Amino acid sequence: MADPLLEIDSITKRFGGFLALDRVSLRIRAGERLGLIGPNGSGKTTLINCVSGALPTDAGRILFEGRDVTRLPAHRRTRLGIVRSFQIPKPFASMTVLENLGIPLEYAGLARAHGAGAMEILTMIGLDAKAHLRPSGLTQIEMRKLELARAMAARPKLLISDEAMAGLSSAEVDDILAILFRLNEQGITIIMIEHIMRAVMRFSERVVVLDAGNRIAEGTPAEIVRNPAVERAYLGE
Amino acid sequence: MKTRGALAVGVAVIGLGLALAGLGVNPYVYFAGYVVLQYVVIATAWNVLGGYAGYVNFGTPAFFALGAYTSIFLIEALRAPLPVLILSGGLVAALLGLGIGYLTLRLKGVFFSIATFALSVVLQTLIINWEYVGGAKGYTLIRPPVPFFRSWGVLLFTLMVALAVVTVLVARTIERSWIGRGLAALRDDEDAAECMGVPTLRLKLFATTLSGFFLGVAGAPFPYYVTYVEPSSAFDLNYAVNALAMPMIGGTTTWLGPVIGAVLLGTAQQVATVTISSELNLLIVGVVLVLFVVLAPEGLTGLVRKLRRR
Numbered sequence: 224m225a226d227p228l229l230e231i232d233s234i235t236k237r238f239g240g241f242l243a244l245d246r247v248s249l250r251i252r253a254g255e256r257l258g259l260i261g262p263n264g265s266g267k268t269t270l271i272n273c274v275s276g277a278l279p280t281d282a283g284r285i286l287f288e289g290r291d292v293t294r295l296p297a298h299r300r301t302r303l304g305i306v307r308s309f310q311i312p313k314p315f316a317s318m319t320v321l322e323n324l325g326i327p328l329e330y331a332g333l334a335r336a337h338g339a340g341a342m343e344i345l346t347m348i349g350l351d352a353k354a355h356l357r358p359s360g361l362t363q364i365e366m367r368k369l370e371l372a373r374a375m376a377a378r379p380k381l382l383i384s385d386e387a388m389a390g391l392s393s394a395e396v397d398d399i400l401a402i403l404f405r406l407n408e409q410g411i412t413i414i415m416i417e418h419i420m421r422a423v424m425r426f427s428e429r430v431v432v433l434d435a436g437n438r439i440a441e442g443t444p445a446e447i448v449r450n451p452a453v454e455r456a457y458l459g460e
Numbered sequence: 461m462k463t464r465g466a467l468a469v470g471v472a473v474i475g476l477g478l479a480l481a482g483l484g485v486n487p488y489v490y491f492a493g494y495v496v497l498q499y500v501v502i503a504t505a506w507n508v509l510g511g512y513a514g515y516v517n518f519g520t521p522a523f524f525a526l527g528a529y530t531s532i533f534l535i536e537a538l539r540a541p542l543p544v545l546i547l548s549g550g551l552v553a554a555l556l557g558l559g560i561g562y563l564t565l566r567l568k569g570v571f572f573s574i575a576t577f578a579l580s581v582v583l584q585t586l587i588i589n590w591e592y593v594g595g596a597k598g599y600t601l602i603r604p605p606v607p608f609f610r611s612w613g614v615l616l617f618t619l620m621v622a623l624a625v626v627t628v629l630v631a632r633t634i635e636r637s638w639i640g641r642g643l644a645a646l647r648d649d650e651d652a653a654e655c656m657g658v659p660t661l662r663l664k665l666f667a668t669t670l671s672g673f674f675l676g677v678a679g680a681p682f683p684y685y686v687t688y689v690e691p692s693s694a695f696d697l698n699y700a701v702n703a704l705a706m707p708m709i710g711g712t713t714t715w716l717g718p719v720i721g722a723v724l725l726g727t728a729q730q731v732a733t734v735t736i737s738s739e740l741n742l743l744i745v746g747v748v749l750v751l752f753v754v755l756a757p758e759g760l761t762g763l764v765r766k767l768r769r770r
Contacts (some may be wrong), residue, residue, distance in 0.1 A: 275655060301657040313652035315645050317713065326645045329638055331657025377656055 226289070228253040228412050229274070229305070229381055234283030236269055236436075243269040245436040246283065251381070251414065256407055258427030258444070259416045262457055265433040267416050268310070271383050275307040276300045287381070301331045304380030308373075308387055312366040314358035320345065320369055321354040327377035341376055348372045348402055364395045371402060382406065383414045388422055396422050424448070432456065466632060470625040477621030481614045488734075490617035494685060496726035497620035498678050501627045502699065503706035503718035505674030508631055510704065511712030512640060513667040514647030515564060519576030520703035522583045523553045523672050525694035527679025532593045532689060535601065542619070542681065549680030550673040557672020561665035568650075577700070584695040598690030601683045616685050627674050632715040634670070643667060644713075675703075701742065702726075705749045711759030720760055 227250040236244040244266045251257055261267050272278040274285060276297030285293045292300050306327075315323050324341035345351040348368050353361060358369060367387050374382055384403065388396045400422055407413050417423045423430065424444040432440040432447060434456040440447060447453055481490070502520065510516050527549030534540040534548055560576055567575050588596045609615035634640050645653040646660045654660045683689050702725065710721030725748065729741045756763045 297654045298657045298659050301655055307655055313649045315648035317644060317648050327656040
């Protein structure tokens with residue numbers, strides 16, 4: 224794989240005596256749609272916390288566009304283009320929907336001049352009618368959309384979507400999937416972490432499976448479904 | 461209101477202060493006015509950290525007293541003039557502010573508040589045991605002849621008008637800048653703010669330092685005002701309670717909130733001190749604070765905003 228956008232080079236993360244990530248390596252090419260799956264506690268969220276900078280790593284390196292970002296604080300990584308959304312939406316509650324997008328635009332997005340303005344992003348995601356509401360007035364799916372819209376306002380090169388669809392209805396899942404496909408068409412690389420298999424398998428070009436802090440499988444969705452190691456991780460012996 | 465308009469209002473307020481100083485009314489007006497204005501500075505300074513950034517500082521007495529004792533030290537050591545005292549008091553307290561800024565790395569919410577309160581206790585113990593600045597028995601300042609003004613009371617009153625105007629203008633400028641928006645984001649959700657590109661640590665350090673600076677500035681003229689400073693008066697718990705109660709009553713998200721809160725509550729306390737008893741102060745603050753927290757949690761400015769929206 225020539226010039227990966229993101230290169231995770233055998234990172235290790237310990238919480239006390241618990242080994243959450245054990246020398247996990249991963250390369251992601253620009254424009255790719257990657258699914259990251261694994262049972263609860265397998266280290267998915269820890270991995271993206273390490274990539275986004277929320278957690279320091281104990282060993283290993285993270286390269287973004289060839290640049291070592293392992294020691295950079297989270298906000299610097301966001302400015303470089305690594306942007307994540309949160310599993311449980313974390314809106315800025317005192318601001319309107321539009322103002323929520325203003326923060327990443329002002330602090331991260333404007334570094335990359337070309338891109339949509341806040342209102343354009345809201346229109347694309349279908350939140351434009353709610354632009355002047357506070358997040359407390361939004362429904363669950365609108366909250367998820369706000370989470371994605373705010374991430375978009377940071378003008379990401381790599382978007383890490385952390386369970387953006389958990390708890391949504393099947394129609395709502397399709398809605399979010401359509402948004403993510405559209406973002407990918409615009410050239411944004413996407414890592415999707417998801418428990419809803421139907422969504423991950425449809426979305427991903429490549430799927431990586433974590434179990435107990437180790438990468439146990441990697442392949443196309445069709446290969447992953449047939450992989451006995453994956454079956455064991457999810458269902459036991 | 462544009463920045464130039466705000467500046468004009470600020471200058472006008474200072475002009476009014478000067479006019480009132482020239483008027484020569486009952487000296488008690490200057491004496492009480494000083495206290496109210498001092499609380500405008502304290503409440504506004506506290507609010508930069510507590511309101512804008514959402515870190516509740518219970519250690520206001522530490523910063524205020526540090527300003528006052530920096531003044532005492534410089535008077536003792538160098539006979540330094542008042543402007544130097546104010547600047548130095550602010551800078552020393554700003555350093556302490558920077559220090560508590562680094563505390564925010566590990567302590568959030570109520571734990572941060574407890575740590576700042578403990579800081580105040582520790583600092584008071586240090587001052588009590590420091591003979592050079594008067595120790596436990598206190599420090600008596602013999603004021604030199606008053607320059608330019610009729611009396612020290614009038615001079616200090618005018619000075620406090622100017623300090624209050626400057627503090628409020630600085631707080632207002634910050635609130636409406638990219639810094640203010642970043643602070644609001646980290647108040648709402650620190651993790652989300654950091655992930656959206658906000659340099660949360662740097663902004664918190666800025667807020668704690670600036671807040672500390674103006675709390676120190678408020679305390680620096682204190683020795684001139686009371687002429688007798690003892691640790692228990694400089695580290696008075698009243699400062700911690702009022703610094704928090706005044707912005708809560710006025711509203712913590714805008715610069716206007718602490719000003720309204722300080723003027724209302726500060727004046728009420730002064731009136732109660734004269735008409736009823738000085739012990740009643742804390743009771744008034746307590747009752748009013750409980751009422752506001754229950755009935756108008758966003759303070760007076762929040763209440764007005766809510767009524768207007770209807």
